[in-house]
Amino acid sequence: MNHDVPALLVKVGPSPQNHGCLGALRSLGRAGVPVYAMVEDRFTPCAVSRHLAGRFVVPTTGQEDPRALTSTLLRLGRAIGRRAVAVPTDDESAVLLAEQADRLAEWFLLPPVPAALPRALTSKDGLRRICTEYGVPTPRAFAPADRAELLACGHDLGYPLVLKNLEAYTRLRAPVVTHTTMVSDEVELLDVIGTAETPSVLMQEYIPASYGEDWITHLYCGAQGTPKAVFTGYKVRSWPVRSGATTRAWSWPNPRLAGLAGDLCRLTGYSGLADLDWRFDRRDGLYKLVDFNPRLGAQFRLFESEEGIDAVRAMYLDLTGQQVPGGPQVHGRQFVVGQLDLLSATIGAWQERRFPSTMLPRHGVERAWLSWDDPLPAVVESVLFSGTVARRLTKPLREARC
Missing domain, CATH: 3.30.470.20 (ATP-grasp fold, B domain)
Incomplete structure (x- = not known):
């Protein structure tokens, strides 16, 4: 492998414990590729990897203007000093790289994907439409326009059913659910949705574990x-x-x-x-x-x-x-x-x-984390994981005090 061309791991939104990012860093780094990464701070698992050629502390929320994010990437490209392979590590960065490819081409090597396609694929309803168009089997699903349609879709699909945030950036800006969520009945559905009149969510048929792989x-x-x-x-x-x-x-x-x-x-x-x-x-x-x-x-x-x-x-x-x-x-x-x-x-x-x-x-x-040739990220992840567990265990106590 000719490893002279650098790579940049691109991310949008907070995800300090992204083991996919660390995997890419190790895979390319072990091959001799100079790998740079966007990180939230200096003490994330990726930021302490021995395979990292350089880190850019660029905390993002996913609510930034795409033009501003693109300008940030161009600044990072200039800091690297050579055209680099841009590696998207989340859906939002994949959408950004595709839609801003013309501006980014000066400093980054990108696959020639149709500009609008990644956004359509990350949209749960967009993917359903693509599957229908090309005859790819997919579970039955609906994207309700309002609460009345939400309840009607629940009756049509039957319970339990699966809920997903509808669009790539929704999970960062206004998530309906924190992750793919299964609800067992209408009461649980309404509890998850809350008071939203136009929930940005996809309702999907659940294939029972006894029938699915x-x-x-x-x-x-x-x-x-x-x-x-x-x-x-x-x-x-x-x-x-x-x-x-x-x-x-x-x-x-x-x-x-x-x-x-x-x-x-x-x-x-x-x-x-x-x-x-x-x-x-x-x-x-x-x-x-x-x-x-x-x-x-x-x-x-x-x-x-x-x-x-x-x-x-x-x-x-x-x-x-x-x-x-x-x-x-x-x-x-x-x-x-x-x-x-x-x-x-x-x-x-x-x-x-x-x-x-x-x-x-x-x-x-x-x-995902432990590697004998790169042990420090696993140590940092253990500290972060312990902190997450401690916060969740003490949350009821903190809320009671308030």
């Missing part, structure tokens, strides 16, 4: 949506349980699923990194697309080809004019997100009245 696809596509690297895996656990981000997953080849993901990218012309969540429904034998995240996936380091290529390395090679080696993915690797997986396993086992599965260490485990 969670699968993931991570990929990088070049120009015209040509797949350069496609990986598939099985999602074992998540946090929150059964509705949140992956905490444990297996790398497992699934040619049918890889074909579905590649076909969708070719049909839409999508170019860039992507993280797709699928739900296999045993009732009809279909893989149903649940989410399409047009950026780095937090657990992308689960996947490698036999040549040592992951999705981020594939992007770097392609955008710097180098050949992306072909070859099958390594199967049987495992990805684990430390303390969150322990919580998920414990609570899931208690809810289902069984012993937690897949807890013992195995060969080929990729850990």
Whole structure:
């Protein structure tokens, strides 16, 4: 790999404990690439990694004017001093990089994605429309216009159902839910929605655990949506349980699923990194697309080809004019997100009245935080995680005092 071209990890909004960002930093840094990162402060896990060539303390909220954010990125590009590969680490940065590509091209190498496509894909209702247009199976879903339609949609879909923030920037500016949330009945639905008359939320059919399997696809596509690297895996656990981000997953080849993901990218012309969540429904034998995240996936380091290529390395090679080696993915690797997986396993086992599965260490485990060649980020994450737990445990006491 020619590693002369630097890379910048781009983020919009507060996410100091983003292990996907750290994974990208380690992957490119170990290959000799000078990697720079936008961080909230000097004491986040990414900011203390030994693989970091330089950090830019740029706290953002996601409420900034896109033109101002673009000006900030241009300033960072000038500080780096050379054109760099821009790596989006969240949905908001993916939308920003695509829509401001003309201005950013002076200092950054970007995939030739249609400017409006990432915003459409990160919109939950936009993704539903794209799936309908191209014949991709997806769970039934509605985006209610008001409270009356919200209640009607609940009756139509049936309970339990899943709620998601409708647009990429909604979760930062005015989130309806803090994460993908399952509600069991109308009372719980109204409790979550609160007093909002026009809730910016997608209501989605829930596929019961007894009939469903969670699968993931991570990929990088070049120009015209040509797949350069496609990986598939099985999602074992998540946090929150059964509705949140992956905490444990297996790398497992699934040619049918890889074909579905590649076909969708070719049909839409999508170019860039992507993280797709699928739900296999045993009732009809279909893989149903649940989410399409047009950026780095937090657990992308689960996947490698036999040549040592992951999705981020594939992007770097392609955008710097180098050949992306072909070859099958390594199967049987495992990805684990430390303390969150322990919580998920414990609570899931208690809810289902069984012993937690897949807890013992195995060969080929990729850990989100702990790495023997880069230990300090795991130490910082432990401190941050402990602080988060302490704040949540003492919240009732603090509220009682008020």
